[in-house]
Amino acid sequence: MDKREPWRYEKLTWPEINDAVKKKLPVVVPIGSIEQHGPHLPLDVDMLEVTGIAHAAARLIPNNVLVLPTQVNGYTGHVMDFPGTINIHYEHLIHFMVDIGKSLAYHGFKKIIFINGHGSNAPNMDLASRRVNLETDAQSIAINWWSMLTVDPSFMKGWRESVFPGGCAHACELETSVYLYLNEENVKKEEIRNGYLTFHEDKSDFQWVDLFSAGPGCAVSWTSSYSDSGVLGEAELATKEKGKRAVDEAAKQFARLITEFGNRPKPPRGEHHATPPTFPMPWGQEFSRPTGKGDVHGEFVRTGGKKQRKVAKK
Numbered sequence: 001m002d003k004r005e006p007w008r009y010e011k012l013t014w015p016e017i018n019d020a021v022k023k024k025l026p027v028v029v030p031i032g033s034i035e036q037h038g039p040h041l042p043l044d045v046d047m048l049e050v051t052g053i054a055h056a057a058a059r060l061i062p063n064n065v066l067v068l069p070t071q072v073n074g075y076t077g078h079v080m081d082f083p084g085t086i087n088i089h090y091e092h093l094i095h096f097m098v099d100i101g102k103s104l105a106y107h108g109f110k111k112i113i114f115i116n117g118h119g120s121n122a123p124n125m126d127l128a129s130r131r132v133n134l135e136t137d138a139q140s141i142a143i144n145w146w147s148m149l150t151v152d153p154s155f156m157k158g159w160r161e162s163v164f165p166g167g168c169a170h171a172c173e174l175e176t177s178v179y180l181y182l183n184e185e186n187v188k189k190e191e192i193r194n195g196y197l198t199f200h201e202d203k204s205d206f207q208w209v210d211l212f213s214a215g216p217g218c219a220v221s222w223t224s225s226y227s228d229s230g231v232l233g234e235a236e237l238a239t240k241e242k243g244k245r246a247v248d249e250a251a252k253q254f255a256r257l258i259t260e261f262g263n264r265p266k267p268p269r270g271e272h273h274a275t276p277p278t279f280p281m282p283w284g285q286e287f288s289r290p291t292g293k294g295d296v297h298g299e300f301v302r303t304g305g306k307k308q309r310k311v312a313k314k
């Protein structure tokens with residue numbers, strides 16, 4: 001194994017996995033997609049960028065995390081009018097992620113973090129992560145890498161130049177900048193053009209979209225029904241320097257999240273049935289039983305200066 005990258009899950013041996021479980025290392029699972037990103041960016045944007053950010057975060061805390069190889073493909077059913085896009089049925093994606101989570105949990109890893117590189121994976125990842133929480137004794141979260149740029153509210157104010165909403169949506173100011181930083185030689189710079197979503201012309205209070213938020217009544221449908229180029233955002237504002245700043249910030253905040261989540265105690269569940277249920281819980285959730293008496297608002301203890309719940313007595 002390359003000793004500079006002790007966080008590479010796939011480079012460990014099984015005895016080393018035993019050691020990692022003993023150390024209670026959190027495990028990161030990056031999920032990408034192979035999807036059109038306009039005429040100027042390759043199909044692998046969502047895979048390459050989530051990998052770059054997950055690895056950059058791991059380099060900040062190299063002995064305190066493991067990172068799985070990036071799962072390449074994602075859910076892109078609405079983008080199939082653009083050549084090259086690979087779609088994984090959303091049910092397959094959910095099953096695939098739950099299977100990864102359950103494998104990790106079975107071996108003893110109890111903190112699992114799915115990090116997403118492709119917006120439309122998010123609802124599926126949210127559900128998969130929730131299933132890992134309910135169907136194993138592990139804890140899991142699912143995040144989008146770009147959400148790490150919102151942890152410090154001042155970052156985007158100083159970074160973003162494009163219009164909101166829509167300037168950062170897809171193959172945009174953000175994705176193009178990050179790709180320029182991570183893999184400049186594969187960007188067709190002469191092809192970089194802004195692209196706008198046609199429905200934004202309506203200036204609706206409800207139907208609008210951006211990587212960082214979406215309107216409260218936004219129909220999500222075929223990409224080709226609101227864009228001809230597949231570029232959704234102001235790619236012409238992208239620079240390599242902005243890409244480096246975004247990767248550094250996302251990696252810094254993601255490393256903080258990994259550390260905090262890894263150390264966060266698991267709160268006990270409460271049993272509130274006066275008459276105990278007479279058969280195991282269905283839906284694949286039969287694995288666990290509540291261990292607490294339903295006293296989660298009870299006594300708090302302070303650990304390391306942070307307020308934490310006292311684990312209920314059995």
Ligand SMILES: [Zn+2]
Nearest residue numbers: 045046171175
């Ligand atoms: Zn993308």
